[in-house]
Each structure stands twice: as C-alpha cells, then as structure tokens.
Amino acid sequence: RRCEPRENRSGLLREIRTTIRTESLTERYDVIPGKELGRGKFAVVRKCVERSSGRTFAAKYLRKRRKGQDCRSDILHEICVLELAASCPRVIDLHEVYETSNEMVLVLEYAAGGEIFSQCVADRDEAFSELEVKRLMRQILEGISFLHQNNVVHLDIKPQNILLTSCSPLGDIKIVDFGLSRWVRGGQEIREIMGTPEYVAPEVLNYEPISSATDMWSIGVLAYVMLTGISPFLGNSKQETFLNISQIDISYSEEELETLEVSAVPFIQTLLVKEPEARASAESALQHPWLQLELVLKLPDPLSACQKSHDEDQGLLRAEGHDEDVS
Numbered sequence: 001r002r003c004e005p006r007e008n009r010s011g012l013l014r015e016i017r018t019t020i021r022t023e024s025l026t027e028r029y030d031v032i033p034g035k036e037l038g039r040g041k042f043a044v045v046r047k048c049v050e051r052s053s054g055r056t057f058a059a060k061y062l063r064k065r066r067k068g069q070d071c072r073s074d075i076l077h078e079i080c081v082l083e084l085a086a087s088c089p090r091v092i093d094l095h096e097v098y099e100t101s102n103e104m105v106l107v108l109e110y111a112a113g114g115e116i117f118s119q120c121v122a123d124r125d126e127a128f129s130e131l132e133v134k135r136l137m138r139q140i141l142e143g144i145s146f147l148h149q150n151n152v153v154h155l156d157i158k159p160q161n162i163l164l165t166s167c168s169p170l171g172d173i174k175i176v177d178f179g180l181s182r183w184v185r186g187g188q189e190i191r192e193i194m195g196t197p198e199y200v201a202p203e204v205l206n207y208e209p210i211s212s213a214t215d216m217w218s219i220g221v222l223a224y225v226m227l228t229g230i231s232p233f234l235g236n237s238k239q240e241t242f243l244n245i246s247q248i249d250i251s252y253s254e255e256e257l258e259t260l261e262v263s264a265v266p267f268i269q270t271l272l273v274k275e276p277e278a279r280a281s282a283e284s285a286l287q288h289p290w291l292q293l294e295l296v297l298k299l300p301d302p303l304s305a306c307q308k309s310h311d312e313d314q315g316l317l318r319a320e321g322h323d324e325d326v327s
C-alpha cells in the first residue's frame, strides 16, 4: 500500500500513513547522550536505541515553528516522501514518528558510516578511489532515478545529505534530508527553492522553473567533488559562487582530474550543462560509459578458447576487459 500523493499549490504532499505517536520518544528509546549525529538549520539528529529490539536508529528532531511560521506541513511532506520511497534501498527508511508540542521526531534507519562529506574533504590518500566513486555514484543515481520516476525532486543533493551504511569497509549510500524536496507534476511550475549555494543549478539562480534536471546539476557538482575534493564553483563569497555558476565558470584542467579514466570528465560534462533540457537524466547518466561495469568475468567457452590460442599462435595478444585495479 502506497501513500497516495496529494499535493497542494507548492508541491508539498500531505497525506501520511505513518502513525504519529504522542507519547514521549523516551518511553521506547534510549537516546544516546553526548555527541549529535548531525545538525542542520532546523533539525538536530541524535542516536537512539529501541529498547524492545536493541536496534540503533537516528532520531531527527524538527522544530515545528521556524522564523515565526508554522512548518508542520513541511514536516508532513518530508514524512510522505520517505513513505513514498520506502521500497527504495537507496533512500533512508522511516521507522516511526513522534510529535510533541514544539517538535516532530522522525525515527530513521541509522546510517553508521556518516556523511560522504568526510571523505570528500579528506586528504587525497584517504579520499574515495575512482572505483569507489563509480559504485557510490551508481547508487546515488539509482536513488534519484527512483525519486524522479515518482515525481519527487530532492533539491538539496550535497555530500552532507548522502550517508553511508558503513565507512570501512565502504558500505552503501542512503539519501537523506527531504526538507527541500518537492512533488513536481507537469504543468505546474515551481521556482525559487534555494538549496546550498555551491550545489545550486543556474535555473534556480535565474528564478526559472525547477525540475528533475535541477537535481542532475547537483549530482554533476557532487561527482566533481567526490573525485577531486574540489568544490568547482565555490567562490570567496556567496555572490562570487553564484556568478561562477551562472557563467558555468568551471575548470576541467585540475591536476586531480588528469589521473581519472577518460570518460570521467565527459560524465560530469553531461550534467553541468546550463540548459536543464540538455542535461542527462538519472537514467541516461546510469548508461554513461564511465559507469559501466569494469569487471566482466568471461568464462572461456571452447570456441573462444580455441580462437585465443589461435591468436596467440599468431602473436596476437588481446586485452580483455579493462586493466583497472579491481581488488
């Protein structure tokens, strides 16, 4: 049974099916004291353990009033999107919801590996390898493709909102934070939702309509950052960053890009295109040569084994598959 998307004017879904519990969260959970898992503008995330199961969760506490405005409907939308994506393994699971007079608490699946941000800004020797970025990028695109097929745009894709199930060994990604996400449907325009400056698409800056392509721009920036540790449009001020984005002022000659496979930069370039209509979709990005499987295990069938020995006789050695390190 799926949550039936019902939207209002601003692209917010309203009908949730999760029970909103009004007893205290602490009746069923031990909230781990000390360090928070994370914090954003209006939310604090804390680790907690469900007493009945012993399982660890992440409790996201969201204030209902923000800047003097009632934002309960925004939180219901966030819940609804999580419900809508419940079957997608690339999106964090929602376990339970609690409400107090001031806050709503989303009890989420715990992503023990934390934000991919840590490894994006790490020293290059601790950063992701290209092979790892490819695997994670495939997963991110799978998640975003699911959302887009369900008419949801995330609008805040950045390394702080992509988490990992584990960090070492490197696990799988989980997309979080649907606080800015919107339900988009043909004919209805949404403009002017501001994500994070470095990841924002040109159409957002120009007050032009927002679409699934807006996410694809952010994924292009994300791929660049994951591969190089460099934020490609970051300027010394917000204004400078916005100027760099609207002029697509980006360098593809950084030394960090030189060692990558030849198809890596073209992949990024299919996403960092000014015209939203000309950008790759999540589905087409998944088909890009850079993301194709690098390891093809071929068992020799008698015929090709025959052919091979023939070629070797001829002094021909064919390179099969790629010479990449796939340890």
Ligand code: ADP
Binding pocket: 037, 038, 039, 040, 041, 042, 043, 044, 045, 058, 060, 092, 108, 109, 110, 111, 112, 114, 115, 160, 161, 163, 176, 177, 178, 179
């Ligand atoms: P905000 O809307 O305030 O940005 P997020 O949902 O992005 O809230 O959560 C803030 C931070 O909390 C994330 O960037 C991440 O570091 C941490 N966090 C959020 N959800 C989880 C989770 N399920 N497991 C582990 N950490 C989480």
Ligand code: MG
Binding pocket: 040, 160, 161, 177
């Ligand atoms: Mg966030």
